[in-house]
Amino acid sequence: MNTVTTDKGTVTVGDQFRDNRVSNIRTLEVRGFLEDGRAECTVIRQEYQGEITHPNRRTPMTVERLLSRSFVRVDAEAVA
Numbered sequence: 001m002n003t004v005t006t007d008k009g010t011v012t013v014g015d016q017f018r019d020n021r022v023s024n025i026r027t028l029e030v031r032g033f034l035e036d037g038r039a040e041c042t043v044i045r046q047e048y049q050g051e052i053t054h055p056n057r058r059t060p061m062t063v064e065r066l067l068s069r070s071f072v073r074v075d076a077e078a079v080a
Contacts, residue, residue, distance in 0.1 A: 001032075001033050004033055004037065004039070004063045006063055006064060006067065008063075008064060008067035008068070009067045011030055011039055011063050011066055011067065012030065013030050013031065013032055013033075014029065014030060015029070015030045015066075015073065016028065016029045016030070016044070016073070016074045016075075017030075017041075017066050017071040017072065017073055017074065018071065018072050018074045019070070019071060019072075020069060020070055020071055020072045021070075023048070023049075024046070024047075024048045025046070025047045025048075026043050026045070026046045027043070027044050027045035027046070027074065028041040028042065028043055028044070028059065028061065028066075028071075029041060029042050029044045030066075031058075034060060037062075037063065038060040038061060038062050038063070039060070039061050039062070039063055039066060040058060040060055041058065041059050041060070041061050041066075042056055042057070042058055042059075043055050043056065043057050043058075043059060044056065
């Protein structure tokens with residue numbers, strides 16, 4: 001399964017989302033989907049107090065949360 005669609009929209013493997021806040025901003029990349037429907041994401045970038053790191057840690061996230069106001073979809077080229 002490479003895509004999940006809900007009433008809020010569609011999330012596809014490879015999509016990237018950024019926290020919609022001013023501090024501790026993570027950029028998540030969708031790597032796949034778990035059996036329970038959650039997106040398996042990797043934190044590919046994190047900005048905290050002006051320091052940028054690339055932790056590459058995994059975090060599961062519901063598709064509904066990724067498509068909520070808590071996150072903003074980003075263009076992969078803008079993050080690289």
